[in-house]
Amino acid sequence: xxxxxxxxxxxxxxxxxxxxxxxxxxDRVRPGDVIAVVETHKGAIDVECFLDGVIDELVPLGQALPxxxxxxxxxxxxEAAAPAAAPPPPPPEAPRPSPPAAAPQAATAAAPAPPAVxxxxxxxxxxxxxxxxxRRAQALGVDADALAGTGADGAVVLADVERAAAxxxxxxxxxxxxxxxxxxxxxxxxxxxxxxxxPHYYLQSTVDFTxxxxxxxxxxxxxDAIDRLLPAVLxxxxxxxxxxxxxxxxGFFADGAFRPGDGVHVGWAVSLRGGGLVAPAVHxxxxxxxxxxxxxxxxxxxxxxxGGLRSSEMTDPTVTVTSLGDRGAESVLGVIYPPQVAxxxxxxxxxxxxxxxxxxxxxxxxxxxxxxxxxxxxGHLGGQLLAAIDAALQDPASL
Amino acid sequence: MTETExxxxxxxxxxxxxxxxxxxxxxDDEDLRDxxxxxxxxxxxxxxxxxxxxxxxxxxxxxxxxxxxxxxxAYLGG
Numbered sequence: 001x002x003x004x005x006x007x008x009x010x011x012x013x014x015x016x017x018x019x020x021x022x023x024x025x026x027d028r029v030r031p032g033d034v035i036a037v038v039e040t041h042k043g044a045i046d047v048e049c050f051l052d053g054v055i056d057e058l059v060p061l062g063q064a065l066p067x068x069x070x071x072x073x074x075x076x077x078x079e080a081a082a083p084a085a086a087p088p089p090p091p092p093e094a095p096r097p098s099p100p101a102a103a104p105q106a107a108t109a110a111a112p113a114p115p116a117v118x119x120x121x122x123x124x125x126x127x128x129x130x131x132x133x134x135r136r137a138q139a140l141g142v143d144a145d146a147l148a149g150t151g152a153d154g155a156v157v158l159a160d161v162e163r164a165a166a167x168x169x170x171x172x173x174x175x176x177x178x179x180x181x182x183x184x185x186x187x188x189x190x191x192x193x194x195x196x197x198x199p200h201y202y203l204q205s206t207v208d209f210t211x212x213x214x215x216x217x218x219x220x221x222x223x224d225a226i227d228r229l230l231p232a233v234l235x236x237x238x239x240x241x242x243x244x245x246x247x248x249x250x251g252f253f254a255d256g257a258f259r260p261g262d263g264v265h266v267g268w269a270v271s272l273r274g275g276g277l278v279a280p281a282v283h284x285x286x287x288x289x290x291x292x293x294x295x296x297x298x299x300x301x302x303x304x305x306x307g308g309l310r311s312s313e314m315t316d317p318t319v320t321v322t323s324l325g326d327r328g329a330e331s332v333l334g335v336i337y338p339p340q341v342a343x344x345x346x347x348x349x350x351x352x353x354x355x356x357x358x359x360x361x362x363x364x365x366x367x368x369x370x371x372x373x374x375x376x377x378x379g380h381l382g383g384q385l386l387a388a389i390d391a392a393l394q395d396p397a398s399l
Numbered sequence: 400m401t402e403t404e405x406x407x408x409x410x411x412x413x414x415x416x417x418x419x420x421x422x423x424x425x426x427d428d429e430d431l432r433d434x435x436x437x438x439x440x441x442x443x444x445x446x447x448x449x450x451x452x453x454x455x456x457x458x459x460x461x462x463x464x465x466x467x468x469x470x471x472x473a474y475l476g477g
Contacts, residue, residue: 220459225447228459230439273417273436301440325438 001079002051004072006065009040009047009314011338012189015064016040018071029055029074034310036071041186042278043178047311053077129156178307183276194338198253199374202333205386207393209349209364215396232323233293235346235366237399239321240264240285242388248377249342249370249385250318258341258376267317267337268297270304278304279320279337280313290399324348331367341373342382344389400453405475409468412448416441427469442466449475 006016020037029035034046035055049055051074058072059065129149147164149156212234220228243250243264251260264286267279280303282288282296303309320337323346330350334343347367354363368389372382392399400408410422413435420435432442446465450457453475457465464474 217459223459225443225450225457225459225462228443230443232439271438273419298440298444325440327432327438 002053002074002076003070004035004049004051004055004074006038006067006069006071007047007311007315008067009038009045009311010042010186010190011193012186013040013042013067015066016045017064018059018061019044020061021058022046023055023058025056025058027055028077029053038311041179041182042276042314043183043309044307045309045311045314047071049074053079178272178276180275183272187277190337191335194335198336198338200336200371201374201379201382203370203372203379203382203386204331204333205368205390207366207368207390208354209366209393212393212396213349213364227291229290229294230297231349231366232325232346233290233297234393234396234399235323236266236268236282236285236293236297236321237288237290238389238392239319239344240266241392241399242385243319244286245388246381246385248381249372251341251376252318252339253341253373253376254339261318263318265316265318267320267340268300269320269322270301272305278309279317279322280304280309281316283312283316319344322346331369333369334371336371336373341376342385343371344385345369345371400476402472402476405472406468408449408452408475409471412445412452415448416444422468425468428467430466431468431471432466 009016016038018036019039021035022037023029023033023035029049029051031050031052033049035049036047037044038047039045053074053076055072055074057070059070065071129147147156147160150160209231212231216229216231216234243266247260248258250264251258253259263284265281265283266285268282269277269279271277280300282293282300285293288296300309300313317337317340319340320334320343322332322334322343324332326348328348331347332345334345336343345368347369349364349366351362352365353360354365355361356363368386370382370386372379406422413420413422413431417435417437422435425431425434431437431445437445442462446457446462449455449465449471455475461474464470
């Protein structure tokens with residue numbers, strides 16, 4: 001019997017609340033299964049289980065649990081369920097977060113009652129929904145197309161959406177996004193910790209993006225929009241490759257020592273509409289092809305904004321990369337996300353004068369930066385990382 | 400497609416990308432990316448959405464013509 005614990009989904013997380021179980025007691029779970037949705041300051045996260053067996057003793061919904069508290073127990077395959085064969089029950093002082101007496105009540109209160117009002121069967125054709133109603137519905141997490149409209153010609157209007165939202169149980173009515181105020185608190189806590197504890201050093205280089213841009217233009221010219229690549233994937237891949245060559249900047253600083261990451265899992269900084277930031281992992285970014293990375297980024301950005309990030313994506317990043325995109329500032333000096341030891345930044349690609357073979361020529365340039373933890377590395381090593389990223393971008397076909 | 404249909408389509412595609420954005424507040428010659436705070440990924444998704452809804456190939460070189468409502472209407476209506 002193994003305990004399944006509330007994971008720490010970020011440096012700043014103290015508690016999490018199970019808002020949905022995706023499994024029932026007695027279900028078989030396998031490593032990687034999403035078993036619960038946990039509400040955190042960074043929004044609702046799909047929590048994966050890395051145990052194998054039959055799950056039981058699920059905690060009730062709606063209770064804030066500290067990180068490390070038992071969420072459920074998993075019996076290994078073949079481990080007998082009968083009490084006689086089961087291991088002794090946990091000692092009374094084992095951290096059981098919920099007093100049993102309170103449990104049924106909490107579960108009842110949080111259990112989603114199906115919305116009784118205004119739910120028409122899914123229409124065969126798209127319902128007429130006013131733009132204002134559609135916007136409000138998206139904000140409130142209501143499926144506007146499934147509502148019965150009371151407007152002219154049966155169109156769904158604002159009032160229908162408001163009514164449907166009011167009829168939903170409290171937690172289900174919340175959009176699967178994030179609360180900007182809580183998000184701000186989470187960022188504040190993590191960044192204050194970073195600035196308090198991590199002795200940052202910073203390096204900057206300017207990279208000629210001509211070769212990469214030419215390669216990208218040729219790739220994109222003949223392809224459908226869905227198969228095109230953004231400069232961001234080249235930057236991501238170049239950074240991931242360079243981290244393989246300079247592993248001392250890929251990993252964690254904890255308990256007074258650097259511990260290298262078990263793979264290059266790049267936390268990709270995603271700016272959220274309405275304010276806020278999250279940097280979920282692109283796992284093994286160094287080993288994936290550019291089209292795979294493009295698909296991964298598209299999926300990650302979508303889920304970062306609408307909810308549905310997975311716990312491993314929150315816990316696994318070994319480094320953070322931020323790319324400001326085509327409307328961002330020209331350069332960025334980042335704040336390291338603890339316990340990581342480095343943050344790689346790319347500014348907007350700008351056309352500027354550049355010296356090529358002794359002559360000035362207009363060239364697309366990108367400001368590349370590194371913020372790194374001086375406890376784990378020195379500037380000399382950081383410079384090697386930037387040089388390796390530059391070199392990778394000069395040979396885009398190799399990415 | 401008529402101009403009305405194109406504008407409705409643009410609004411619908413954008414609603415999926417930037418739910419809080421209101422196309423009614425955007426001038427015909429304003430850059431949609433600035434007006435609605437769309438990043439490169441958002442704009443690419445906008446192009447994909449328009450391409451898929453119209454069944455029309457939109458070459459990469461043409462995508463600057465989708466940056467304002469006026470040029471977008473001209474491009475997709477043409």
